[in-house]
Amino acid sequence: MSASPETLGGTRVHATAIIDPTAQIGRDVEIGPWAIVGPHCEVGDGARIGARATLERNVRLGQRVSVGSGAILGGDPQDLKFRGEETWVEIGDDTAIREYVTINRGTAHSVTTRVGRHCFLMSYVHLAHDCQLGDHIIISNGTQLAGHVQIEDRAIISGLCAVHQFVRVGRHSFIGGCSRVTQDVPPYVRAVGNPIKLFGLNSVGLQRSGFAEPVVRELKKAYRFCFRSDLNLSQGVERARGELEQIPEVQHFLAFIEASQRGVGF
Template sequence: MSDAAGIMTAARIHPTALVDPTAELAHDVEVGPWAIVGPQCTIGAGSRIAARATLERNVRLGERVTVGVGAILGGDPQDLKYRGEETWVEIGDDTSIREYATVNRGTAHSVTTTVGKHCFLMSYVHLAHDCHLGDHIIISNGTQLAGHVTVEDRAIISGLCAVHQFARVGRHAFIGGCSRVSQDVPPFVRAVGNPVRLFGLNSVGLQRSGFDEPVVRELKRAYRYCFRSDLNLSQGVEKARAELEMLPDVEHFLEFIEASQRGVGF
């Protein structure tokens, strides 16, 4: 009996579940009825795979990850350029993926679709190939992320949103429900609409996250220069760099805008 098989024997696997011999499960993993754990999957300690969930192949779960009923992780990327390369899904510790969510493997572009630690993906969320999510992210029911989307730490995306491929969502940003996100959403802001528009700083979120008042004050000024003045975006960034204290969060806000390839919603 191989080491992997020995580990699986010790885990709590329902008799109706199907677990590939190449999968590696920590000693206390739970796998529910009719769940499927496919080839080259690794499941960390304390993780739970609910009934009828599927890990198709090449999925790495951290510790204490929960996968809800009917969720499907590690499916082939829905990309016509995909030619069967070995690609992966990686999910960080303490992340919860709820019922019927789907997370596809990456392509040769970045190889791996990644979700960080302490994330919460609610029911019917879809993450396409090559998405990269940071830590402490919440994505609400029915939201769909196209390929190559990047979401930074502690962003919140409300329900029934659609995020265009290659778009970026900055850290601590909040996106309201039913929004169509076709451009980048800067860090620390509130955004909503079809197409998405910006509505000031995510002040409540920043307060809850313990941001100091001087940081919030400088971020508000940076936001006004860039999005609520007579200056164009590059002029606003230039004025902010000239007049504001370049705190790390202010610098990140400006760098995110400067690095945008899809443009930034106003």
Template sequence: MIHATAIIHPKARIGDQVRIGPFAVIGEHVVIGDRTIVGPHAVLEGRTQIGCDNHIFQFASVGAIPQDLKYRGEETSLQIGNRNIIREFVTIHLGTDSGGGKTLIGEGNLFMAYCHVAHDCHVGNGVIMANGSTLAGHVEVQDHAILGGLSAIHQFARVGAHVMVSGGAMVNQDIPPYTIAQGDRARTVGLNLVGLKRRGFGSETISAIKFAYRLVFRSGLRLEDALARVEKEVGTIPEVISFVEFIRKSQRGVAR
């Protein structure tokens, strides 16, 4: 159902069984996938492509231009996958030329009220951003990470898969996969063992991750020496490979 008061540009592409509430605004270049729900007063604009079975709640702003003074109206985009929940007053912005031109959102994510996803961010699948959590520009958040309420991620920082960022944390460096980060400025304080067990990680895998974590964060070894020993002793475990690769690719440094 599309409410009679919704304002929809005639060139917008609306899928089957889409529901659009009163006074919602849908822009010219917006594509909305099947069975997506758009709540009252939500604004969807820009070159925004939204997948199927999403629920965008009232007063959300999706696809607005970046809050970046370098942006000059270039034709950049926002791509959102399937089965995402975007709650009240969430803001998600288009990309910029300097960031590859795309903001990317995966599938099955929950953005609680007042979250902000800035230009050129890449958010994976199954991510939860609690109320008021904020991503600056060019941030990467990998699969199944959880960002606590009022936490903030610095531009160009990365949050690894299955990470738990505590409420109110100020993250200015990369947070490796499987860890917990807290504080201002945030540091890793342990492994997200509860999260790993809930996601079905086996005991052998968890033991290997524990070994890798202790070497990198608790042994006092130089980072490269610790990573080399991790690779030598448990380097065949896929999750450990991901842990090591994440750290090696860090540009901002690892919070430890």
């Protein structure tokens, strides 16, 4: 499909846009002025690509994804071990990527840098190679994720945060602005600082997400055992397993802590 000022099958491509012949463009797509869609890119139905945005190569956009002006997706990974392998960026349906966001392709480690469905990445966010993001995630302006970061569903990361490589951020957690995240952030908690520290459950977020009061109550007890008692972390996990109702949320909270390779912020 070449650049054309015409509307083809509901798709609108500005005359100045450049579309590689190997790119696949869905229906009802809009591609703005001076945008570039490079080799082997796939643009899902209803997607919007803003002015001067670039899909460099090997980018798959789901349906109704929006890409803001000046964003660059699918650039080479910034990793000295990269040797030109075929790697990808994948963006899930209904995700919004705002102005000047950069998302690099994966490496041989995981092949794909992946962003889930219904995510919102605000201006100047950077996702390095091999990052894995779940669904319904919000990342605010200027936050930078190093390689191999994993973020679970419905986490929120505020603006101007720096997240160290291989860090994991648990589901329904909230990270405050300007934080330096060098350790894992467990699910369901609030965290902020340089270095990162935990400040209890993300109670407001859990309430907004419809968590039942008995579930929140058990999570609070698990948090206290692990982070607000005289027990060390492994003892706190053991006691929580022995004394609390093992509902799925408590099990996930404890399993996340046990699986941590970088440690968790206190």
